[in-house]
Amino acid sequence: MSRTLTEAELIEAIARLTSDRLTEYLAAEIVIPEQSNQGLRYQRIDVARLELACELHDQYDMEADALSMMISLIDQMHGLRAELREVLNAVEKQPEPVRQQLIEVIGTARFSRR
Numbered sequence: 418m419s420r421t422l423t424e425a426e427l428i429e430a431i432a433r434l435t436s437d438r439l440t441e442y443l444a445a446e447i448v449i450p451e452q453s454n455q456g457l458r459y460q461r462i463d464v465a466r467l468e469l470a471c472e473l474h475d476q477y478d479m480e481a482d483a484l485s486m487m488i489s490l491i492d493q494m495h496g497l498r499a500e501l502r503e504v505l506n507a508v509e510k511q512p513e514p515v516r517q518q519l520i521e522v523i524g525t526a527r528f529s530r531r
Contacts, residue, residue, distance in 0.1 A: 421451065421458035430464060433471035442470055445481035447488055 428434050442448060447470050450457040469491075470484045479487065508519055 421453075421460055422464070423455070424457060424459070427459045427464065427467070431467055431471060433475060434467055438471070438474070439467070441481045442467065442484070445485040447481065447485050 422430065424436070424439065428436060428439065443450075448459065448463040448466050450459045450463060452458075466488055470481075470488060473479050473484055473487060474481075508516060511519070
């Protein structure tokens, strides 16, 4: 589903989101909506990010700038997980001797840093 939401639809969809809170989150760039002829439009990922921002704001009394940094770190972790998954898939496609050699090299590097 690629349907986008207007600000009113977004606020209706997220129980804890108010117009003032959305304005604060936009200023902190927690979400960056698309500009269209009909105004700002929000994607499904924006809904998830705003739900998380509202939850963290309410539970931990985090300010918008801190929320922005926290969500940015979460984005980075997701990106790293995706990259690691790609590396693991590439390793899995290698012949057994190559896989064993990689396991040894990675294990040695991992344990030698301690």
